Amino acid sequence: MKALLSENEILERCNARKPDTLMQTLDIEFVHVDEESLTARMPVNKGVLQPDSVLHGGATAALIETVGSVAVFVFKDTSELMVRGIELSVNHLKGVRSGFVYAKAKAIHLGRTTQLWEVRVSDDQGQLISVGKLTTLTLEKSSK
Numbered sequence: 356m357k358a359l360l361s362e363n364e365i366l367e368r369c370n371a372r373k374p375d376t377l378m379q380t381l382d383i384e385f386v387h388v389d390e391e392s393l394t395a396r397m398p399v400n401k402g403v404l405q406p407d408s409v410l411h412g413g414a415t416a417a418l419i420e421t422v423g424s425v426a427v428f429v430f431k432d433t434s435e436l437m438v439r440g441i442e443l444s445v446n447h448l449k450g451v452r453s454g455f456v457y458a459k460a461k462a463i464h465l466g467r468t469t470q471l472w473e474v475r476v477s478d479d480q481g482q483l484i485s486v487g488k489l490t491t492l493t494l495e496k497s498s499k
Contacts, residue, residue: 362388369393369425381414383421386457393426394459399451409450410484415476416445418458419487423472426460427491431470435496441469442490454479460489468493 360368369385372378381403387394395418397403403414420440427438457477464471469492476485 365429369395369429372425377417378421381417381421383418385422385425387459388429392459392461393422393429394457395422395425396455396457398455399453404452409452410456412445412447412485415447415456415485416443416487418456419443419445419460419474419476419485420489422458422460423474423487423489424491426462426472427470427493430462431465431493433493436493437496439492439494440489441492443487445485445487447485449478449482449484451478451484456484458487463488 365388366385373383381397383395383397385393385395397414397418399410403411405411420443424438424440427433458474460472460474462470463473469490472489472491474487474489475483476487478484
């Protein structure tokens with residue numbers, strides 16, 4: 356973690372990335388950071404449901420990729436780098452119909468150019484909903 360910033364400052368910076376992105380569309384909000392993880396939440400509402408009124412797996416996958424990708428900015432010096440998700444796998448374990456889901460990203464590997472994240476998604480009661488693995492790639496920003 357960037358040691359010079361408080362938890363609130365880190366969360367403010369993470370949430371400042373929200374406007375005009377999928378994070379805004381899905382109403383994803385970063386709610387907790389500690390020395391080894393970043394957590395975001397997403398409301399389960401009509402905008403993220405399947406036709407049978409259960410949380411859509413694609414919305415969960417978007418939440419997982421979002422929290423894992425933003426975690427790179429928290430746990431690595433990325434001032435001159437861009438971050439891209441390059442592989443995502445998700446196992447859905449339980450359905451959710453309302454409330455919030457919480458995605459907690461922890462690094463498995465923080466390499467120079469590739470990072471591997473485990474992201475666990477739980478419901479308001481702390482029950483495990485989905486587990487994802489995300490591989491991210493960091494590259495130098497182009498000058499174009």
